[in-house]
Amino acid sequence: MSIGQGGPSWGPGDTQTPDWAALAEESEARGRRRKLLFIGGGVLATAAIAGIVATAVVSSNKNSTSSDKNASQLPAPATLPAESDGPAPTFSSVAPKPVLNPKDFINSSKRDKAPLSADTLFPGKRLTMINRPYTKGATNRTTNCASVAQGTLGAALKNNGCRQVIRATYVRNGVAITVGVAVFDTEASALKAKSQASKGAAIAPLPGAGVADFCHATVCLRRANSVGRYAYFTQAGYTNGKKVTMQDKPVFQASDDLGTFVFNQIYARGRAQASAAASAPTA
Numbered sequence: 001m002s003i004g005q006g007g008p009s010w011g012p013g014d015t016q017t018p019d020w021a022a023l024a025e026e027s028e029a030r031g032r033r034r035k036l037l038f039i040g041g042g043v044l045a046t047a048a049i050a051g052i053v054a055t056a057v058v059s060s061n062k063n064s065t066s067s068d069k070n071a072s073q074l075p076a077p078a079t080l081p082a083e084s085d086g087p088a089p090t091f092s093s094v095a096p097k098p099v100l101n102p103k104d105f106i107n108s109s110k111r112d113k114a115p116l117s118a119d120t121l122f123p124g125k126r127l128t129m130i131n132r133p134y135t136k137g138a139t140n141r142t143t144n145c146a147s148v149a150q151g152t153l154g155a156a157l158k159n160n161g162c163r164q165v166i167r168a169t170y171v172r173n174g175v176a177i178t179v180g181v182a183v184f185d186t187e188a189s190a191l192k193a194k195s196q197a198s199k200g201a202a203i204a205p206l207p208g209a210g211v212a213d214f215c216h217a218t219v220c221l222r223r224a225n226s227v228g229r230y231a232y233f234t235q236a237g238y239t240n241g242k243k244v245t246m247q248d249k250p251v252f253q254a255s256d257d258l259g260t261f262v263f264n265q266i267y268a269r270g271r272a273q274a275s276a277a278a279s280a281p282t283a
Contacts, residue, residue, distance in 0.1 A: 099278075100274040100275075100277055100278050101270075101274065102267060102270030102271040102273070102274045103227075103228060103267075103270055104270070104274070105269070105270040105273040105274055105277075106227065106228030106229060106230065106266060106267070106269055106270040106273075107186070107187040107228045107229060108185065108186055108187070108229060109163075109184075109185045109186070109229060111273070112228070112229065112269065112270075112273070113273070114269050114272065114273055116166075116183070116269075117141065117166070118139040118140070118141050118166050118167075118168060119139075120269075121166055121168070121181060121262070121265050121266075122136060122139060122166075122168040122265075124136070127170065127261055129257040129260065129261060130257075132172065132253070132257060133172065134170040134171065134172045134177075134254070134257070134258075135170065135171055135172065135210075136168060136169070136170055136209075137168075137169040137170065137171055137176070137206070137207070137208060137209040137210055137211035138168070138169050138206050138207065138208035138209040138211065139166075139167065139168045139169075139206075140166070140167045140168075140206055141164060141165070141166045141167075142164065142165055143163065143164045145157040145158060145162035145163075145164065145165045145182060146158045146162075148165050148167060148180060148203065148204045148206075149165075149180075149201070149202070149203060149204060150200075150201065150202045150203070150204050151197070151198060151200040151201040151202060152196070152197055152198040152200065152201045153197045153201035153202060153203065153233065155196075156192075156193045156194075156196040156197045156201065157182050157193055157231075159193075159196070160184060160189040160190075160192045160193040160196070161184055161185055161189050162182050162183065162184060162193065163183045163184060163185065164182075164183050165180050165181065165182045165183070165203075166180070166181045166183070167179065167180040167181075167203065167204075167206045168206070169205070169206045169207065169208070169209075169211050170254075170258060171210075171211050171239065172250075172254060173250060174238055174239050174240060175236060175237070175238060175239070175250050175251055175254045176205070176207075176211050176212075176214045176215075176236070176237065176238075176239050177234055177235070177236040177254045177255060177258045178203060178204070178205045178206045178215075178234065178235050178236075179203070179232060179233070179234045179258045179259070179261075179262055180203035180204075180232065180233050180234075181230055181231075181232045181262060181266070182230070182231045182232070182233070183229065183230060184229045184230070184231065185229060186229055187226075187228050187229050189229065190226045190228070190229050190230055190231040191226055191231075193226075193231050194224050194225065194226045194231045197224055197233075200222075201222070201224070201233075202220075202222040202233065202235045203222075203233035203234065203235050204235075205220075205235050205237075211239070212239050214237050214238065214239050214241070215235050215236075215237040216241075217241075218237060218238075218241050218242070218243050218244075219237070219243040219244050219245075220235050220236060220237030220244055220251075221234075221235070221236045221237065221244050221248075221251050221252065221255050222234070222235050223255055223259060225259060225263070227263055227266050227267060228266060228267075228270065230266050232259070232262045232263075232266075234255050234258055234259055236251050236254050236255045236258075237251065238251070
């Protein structure tokens, strides 16, 4: 009997018993074919791997030969110059001089030995600060420090050992300024004198040499400062006797200019002496 179209046959006589011998033989044949395919595929894969390895070896040998050839074409290393027959450089065994601080020379009379006078502090007949020219009037120097001070400044100068006061007056556009430089032995003394002077203390104005009397019976601008062993004081006001107010910019500008000028002059003393000491031959 057949099951469906083209179905399997159950053996002779159309009985339902399968032909076991035929099935076994067919299965064995299929196994032999599968084994042959596996063996053939392995042989091909082995042959392919062997070919790849052989190609890599050939390529490696080729690159090595090329590298050897390139290496043989590299330039030879530079030849170092032979030692010179001339004398070897020599270096001084003397240590360089230390850098000197200008302030060390103006802090104490023991080192501040440069000439000091009205001419060295206030040279020339004019000075200019940032395009603002000032004409110099009278100058004065005295060892009686209290005699050229107003208010409590005289006692502050005397009690702290003031050696001398050097004054100069400048004028510009109706504004006159007297600056007084008080000289002490030490920086500490100058600082004490400046701090002990009360609010009303001032350097006395110095008229003359073309500058009329100013800052009497009126209000003027008074300031105090110090650098090293020098304390300096300014008094500025109008030559026509007008009172100075907080809005009077020309007076404040003149006071600033003269204070800056004096500071620069004093510090220049220290710088000049430091430079001279640095260049002096060593004993």
